[in-house]
Amino acid sequence: MNEEKSGQMNELGDMGAMAWVNAGLTARYRRERRFKFFGLAAIAASLMFLVLLLGAIAIKGYTAFRQTQILLDIHFAPAVFDVHNLASANYAALVRDATLSLFPQAMDRQDRRAAIKLVSIGAAYQLQEMVTRKPELIGATKPIWVLAAGEVDMFVKGHISRDVTENERRISDKQATWIDQLAASGRLRQTFNATFFQAGDSRESELAGIRGAVMGSFFTLAVTLAFSFPIGVAAAVYLEEFAPKNRWADLIEVNINNLAAVPSIVFGLLGLAVFLNCMNLPRSASLVGGLVLTLMTLPTIIIASRASLRSVPSSIREAALGIGASQMQTVVHHVLPLSMPGMMTGAIIGMARALGETAPLLMIGMVAFIVDVPRGFSDPATVLPVQIYLWANNPERAFVERTAAAIMVLLLLLLAINASAVLLRNKFERRW
Amino acid sequence: MTMILDVALGMAEVAAVKRSGADMAVVAEVRKVDRDQRQTVGLPFVEAPRMICREVNVYYGDKHAIKNVSIDVGKNEVLAMIGPSGCGKSTFLRCLNRMNDTVAGCRVTGDILLDDLNIYDRKVDVVPLRARVGMVFQKPNPFPKSIFDNVAYGPKIHGLAASRAELQDIVESSLQKAGLWDEVSDRLDQPGTGLSGGQQQRLCIARAIAVRPEVILMDEPCSALDPIATATVEDLITELKAQYTIVIVTHNMQQAARVSQRTAYFHLGDLVEVGSTDRIFTNPRHQLTEDYITGRFG
Numbered sequence: 001m002n003e004e005k006s007g008q009m010n011e012l013g014d015m016g017a018m019a020w021v022n023a024g025l026t027a028r029y030r031r032e033r034r035f036k037f038f039g040l041a042a043i044a045a046s047l048m049f050l051v052l053l054l055g056a057i058a059i060k061g062y063t064a065f066r067q068t069q070i071l072l073d074i075h076f077a078p079a080v081f082d083v084h085n086l087a088s089a090n091y092a093a094l095v096r097d098a099t100l101s102l103f104p105q106a107m108d109r110q111d112r113r114a115a116i117k118l119v120s121i122g123a124a125y126q127l128q129e130m131v132t133r134k135p136e137l138i139g140a141t142k143p144i145w146v147l148a149a150g151e152v153d154m155f156v157k158g159h160i161s162r163d164v165t166e167n168e169r170r171i172s173d174k175q176a177t178w179i180d181q182l183a184a185s186g187r188l189r190q191t192f193n194a195t196f197f198q199a200g201d202s203r204e205s206e207l208a209g210i211r212g213a214v215m216g217s218f219f220t221l222a223v224t225l226a227f228s229f230p231i232g233v234a235a236a237v238y239l240e241e242f243a244p245k246n247r248w249a250d251l252i253e254v255n256i257n258n259l260a261a262v263p264s265i266v267f268g269l270l271g272l273a274v275f276l277n278c279m280n281l282p283r284s285a286s287l288v289g290g291l292v293l294t295l296m297t298l299p300t301i302i303i304a305s306r307a308s309l310r311s312v313p314s315s316i317r318e319a320a321l322g323i324g325a326s327q328m329q330t331v332v333h334h335v336l337p338l339s340m341p342g343m344m345t346g347a348i349i350g351m352a353r354a355l356g357e358t359a360p361l362l363m364i365g366m367v368a369f370i371v372d373v374p375r376g377f378s379d380p381a382t383v384l385p386v387q388i389y390l391w392a393n394n395p396e397r398a399f400v401e402r403t404a405a406a407i408m409v410l411l412l413l414l415l416a417i418n419a420s421a422v423l424l425r426n427k428f429e430r431r432w
Numbered sequence: 433m434t435m436i437l438d439v440a441l442g443m444a445e446v447a448a449v450k451r452s453g454a455d456m457a458v459v460a461e462v463r464k465v466d467r468d469q470r471q472t473v474g475l476p477f478v479e480a481p482r483m484i485c486r487e488v489n490v491y492y493g494d495k496h497a498i499k500n501v502s503i504d505v506g507k508n509e510v511l512a513m514i515g516p517s518g519c520g521k522s523t524f525l526r527c528l529n530r531m532n533d534t535v536a537g538c539r540v541t542g543d544i545l546l547d548d549l550n551i552y553d554r555k556v557d558v559v560p561l562r563a564r565v566g567m568v569f570q571k572p573n574p575f576p577k578s579i580f581d582n583v584a585y586g587p588k589i590h591g592l593a594a595s596r597a598e599l600q601d602i603v604e605s606s607l608q609k610a611g612l613w614d615e616v617s618d619r620l621d622q623p624g625t626g627l628s629g630g631q632q633q634r635l636c637i638a639r640a641i642a643v644r645p646e647v648i649l650m651d652e653p654c655s656a657l658d659p660i661a662t663a664t665v666e667d668l669i670t671e672l673k674a675q676y677t678i679v680i681v682t683h684n685m686q687q688a689a690r691v692s693q694r695t696a697y698f699h700l701g702d703l704v705e706v707g708s709t710d711r712i713f714t715n716p717r718h719q720l721t722e723d724y725i726t727g728r729f730g
Contacts, residue, residue, distance in 0.1 A: 245536050315573035319636070321534060323586040323643055324563035333585070334575060430576065 057411075061404025067193035067206065068148040068156045070119055070182060072098040074127060075141040086132055091124035095146065102187070103178055114175055118182075120147035122195075122207045145189065150205035150398040152179060156188065159397050196405065200373045201387065205398030208391075210406050212373045216286050216366070216381030217355060217413075219374060223290020224297055224354050229347050231294075232301030236343070239302075240309040241331050260299035267296045268360030276364060284365040284380035292360045297350040304346020308339040341428035348421040352414050358385040384410045465718045470499075473717045474707035476696075478506040482647060482677045483528060488542035490523055490532065497523050500542075501703040503696060505647070510669060510678045512692035512709065514685060516729060519698040521681045525649050528679060529565035530558045546647070563590055566640035570652040572632035574624035574639070579616050582624040582635055583607060586643035602642055609675075610638035611668050630661025634668065641676070648672065650680040654687065666691050685725055689713050697721045 074094055081089045099119050100106065106115045123146035130144075131137055151170045154160045156179065166173050182188040199209030243249050271292035275281045281288045312335050320330040361367065366382050367390065374381035382390070384406060391403040465473050481504035490498035498520045505511050505528075513521040523532065530551060532538045544551050551561055563586070574582050583603045586592075593599035603620070607613040612634045616627070624635050633653055640648055650669070654662040669678060669691045682688050688695050688709065695712040697705045697720070705718040716722040723729060 313573075315569060315571055316575065317534070318531065318567075318569060319573040319575060319639075320585075322529070322531065322562060322567035322569070323589075323639060324559050324561075325585075325589055326559050329589055333589075338576065 054411075057404050057407050061401055061406075061408050063157050063159075064196060064401040064405035065193050066157070066190045067195065068153040068188065068190050069145040070148045070152075071143055071145050071187040071189070072119070072123070073101065073141060074098045074144050076127075076131065076138045078139050081131070081138050083135075086135060087128060089128075089131070091127040091131075092121070094127055095119055095123045102182070106178075111174065114172060115178065118149055118152050118175060118178065120149045120206045121204060122147045145191075147195070147206050148188070150396065153206055154397050155179060156183075156190065159401070196402070200371045201369060201382070201390070202371060205396055205402065208399070208402060210384065210387060210409060212370060213382050213384045213387035213406070214409070215374050216289075216370075217383040219286035219377050219381060220289040220293060220361075220366075220383055221351055221355060223287055223377060224293040225347065225351060227291065227294040228297045228301050228350065229343075232298050232347070232350075233305050233343055235298075236302050236305030236309060237331060237336065240306050241335065242327065256299050256302055260303060263359075264296050264357055265359040265363065267292055268363030270295065271360060272363045282378050282380070284368050284370070284382075285378045286366075286374060286381040286383075287377040288364050289361050289366050289381070289383065290377070292364055293354040293357060296357065296360060297354050300350040300353065301343075301347050304349070305339070305343040308342025308346065309335060311342065312338045338430065341424055345421045345425050348417055348424070352417045352421075355383075355414060355417065356385055356410070358383075358389055361386055384413070464716075464722065467719045467723075469718070470699075470702040470704065472502065472703045472706060474705045474712070475694075476503040476703065476706040478504045478509075478694075480507055481505060482507045482547065484543070484545040485528075486543045486545075488524070488527060488540065488544060490520070490527060490541075491539045492523075492535070493537045497701055498527070499701045503703060503706055505677055505679055506694070507677055508673055508675070509694060510673050510680060510692040512688035512695045513679065513681045513698060514683075514688050514695060514724070515698035515704075516724065517683075518700075520701045521696075521698045522651050524698065524703075525651055525679060525681050526567075528647070528649055529562050529567055531562075531567060533558060563643045564645055565647045565649060566643060566645035568633070568636050568640055568648065568650045568653050571656050572629055572636050574627070574632050574635050576623060576625050578621045579607075579624045579627070579635060580620040583638050583642045586639060590643055592643065606638040606642040607635075609641055609672065610634045611664065611671075612638055628661070630657050630664055633657060633661070633665055637665075637668065637672075641672070645676065647677045647679065650678060652681050652683060655683060662687070685713070697724060699724070 072095065075098065076094065077097075080094060096116050099116055100112060103111075103115045106112050126146055127144070148156070151160065152175075155171045155176065160169050160171055162176065171179070179188065195207060196209045198211055199207055200212030202208040239249065239252065243252075271288060275288045275291055276283060281291075316334050316338065317330055320334050321327075325333065361383060365380075367386050368380060368382065369390070370380050370382050372379070388403055388406045388410065391399045391406060394403075483505040485504070486502045488498055488501045489496070501524060513525065515521050526532045527540055527544060528551075532540060540552060542552075546561070546564060549556065549561075551565075575585065577585075580603055583606050584593075584599050587599060587602050593602055604613060604617075607616065612631060615631060616622075616635075624632065627635060633656075637648075637653075653669075654665050657665065666687060669680065672678060680688075680692065692709045694706065695709045696703055697712065697716075697718070699720050705712065705716060705721045707717070712721065713725055716725060
């Protein structure tokens with residue numbers, strides 16, 4: 001054996017086989033290192049873009065979670081109130097009087113208007129709510145923190161620069177002086193922006209919140225899940241376990257895969273034509289949004305569910321059939337429970353996609369400006385990504401940070417959903 | 433006709449068995465059947481059969497996998513089916529409880545009778561059939577459930593147990609018959625997949641006998657097991673013979689010799705030779721059988 005080998009080596013020439021191998025070895029290793037480097041570089045590039053994106057959003061958006069407030073000494077003058085109808089009192093006048101009392105030097109009409117503009121119109125609603133809850137306030141004078149106007153908030157946060165000329169910024173020099181006065185006398189503070197999480201949309205930036213959009217997203221996704229999961233699983237089970245494998249099955253499979261790649265706006269148009277025009281379902285409702293997203297999510301869920309069913313080894317089916325289980329018993333008792341984690345993972349990923357979907361919802365009117373937080377499936381609603389789209393179109397500086405903040409909330413929700421999918425998979429995944 | 437030759441050889445064998453051992457030499461002198469001859473030689477038929485197969489043909493699409501096979505399976509016997517890979521022995525085995533129904537493009541012609549029931553009759557329901565003809569597979573395939581649930585599943589779906597206590601009795605007796613009771617009686621709630629390979633296979637046997645079948649089909653039941661587990665399963669097969677009819681496919685000729693009373697040799701879809709195991713291994717009639725058992729191929 002050894003003699004044979006050495007004989008071969010001699011045939012290769014004086015260098016011998018190992019020398020040839022060694023000569024090529026360095027080049028081989030170099031190629032390998034280069035290959036690894038390219039892979040690493042690709043990962044680094046994508047990570048960089050991700051950090052850039054998230055960083056930009058976070059830097060733009062984090063200030064939205066703080067909100068400027070102004071301390072006003074409100075005198076609940078009894079003359080303003082009608083005991084039988086507390087809601088109709090002129091609360092704006094109370095706010096106006098309290099504001100003007102802070103700035104006695106604002107004498108002329110223009111100055112007074114500028115001073116009043118420092119406080120949000122939401123302050124009146126705040127007082128109304130306080131009095132309705134606690135009527136004994138009438139007659140008293142109380143220091144109350146009220147929302148500052150959006151421009152004041154921007155100015156305090158430094159988003160409106162003092163350096164630009166007066167007519168190019170939305171806070172006049174006089175207003176700036178007043179704001180500085182308020183800050184100096186401790187009548188200005190920044191607190192957690194609870195309004196952002198509790199309110200619906202608003203034209204006033206300081207009153208705008210994502211509650212409406214979040215609830216809209218919730219209702220829409222509930223409808224989507226309720227329709228798409230059972231239908232998708234049933235379709236997958238039939239196609240995978242019962243359907244005869246013939247030309248029709250292939251045709252259906254091709255079509256399902258195709259549907260998964262159809263642009264979502266097309267589903268929106270379909271929803272507009274079928275659900276709104278034919279079935280006369282309410283416009284802008286999360287019910288219709290959910291149905292449209294069901295159409296869009298179904299292929300994803302069917303494909304994931306079929307893959308999950310296919311991953312159950314046929315030996316389990318044979319075992320069940322071999323002791324006389326019927327086809328349905330085999331599926332329901334054995335195959336379905338084993339493939340359920342995979343199906344649920346697929347459904348969750350489908351839901352995550354549906355949560356981020358905008359285009360089809362524009363077609364069915366979910367892009368309307370809706371102030372009220374939806375309370376049911378037929379209420380007019382909007383969803384988070386559409387809210388982001390709406391705010392991004394708003395030129396006001398305060399909406400820029402709110403857009404970013406809404407994106408952060410959406411990303412967090414998506415992260416939570418995807419993390420739950422991963423957890424589910426790790427917990428129930430079975431290796432065969 | 434070749435059929436006549438076949439019958440003649442069969443008669444000769446019957447005669448040989450009836451005569452004293454000294455006359456065996458006469459039979460041994462019968463000329464070996466030529467390699468090209470594919471008519472079944474030996475004794476495919478028995479006097480009191482449990483299953484009767486006549487002119488069974490199986491096609492996978494265009495492929496003719498089983499060619500005109502006729503054989504009986506006797507009561508309470510172990511019939512071993514041997515042959516090189518791809519010879520159709522597993523395919524034939526899976527015809528006996530219609531497991532081939534699940535294979536797309538598989539077509540079976542001919543008659544297979546279980547007692548008086550033609551199992552390929554249109555009206556026959558496969559569910560009760562498979563309860564009567566149980567199956568144990570090549571790779572142990574317990575359900576990913578508890579040991580108890582594995583065994584109890586069959587009786588449950590067939591409604592064999594009226595109460596929980598009865599179900600427990602069935603599970604216990606099945607595990608005892610499968611020789612697994614002593615090893616698992618204290619952990620019936622543990623998953624069946626956590627057992628060793630040999631234990632899993634015996635669990636599968638227990639699962640099969642829990643529905644009280646008449647025939648048990650075994651498709652290379654020991655090929656995934658180590659020698660010690662194999663020996664345990666073989667002992668079990670020998671014990672089960674008293675109550676059940678067993679058809680076993682095996683690659684292992686020693687195993688066929690150890691556990692079976694009759695052996696059938698398949699070659700490329702043909703049933704080449706059937707006979708008592710002793711006779712097949714000591715005195716094969718067909719040249720192909722001899723080639724296979726002497727290790728010339730396979």
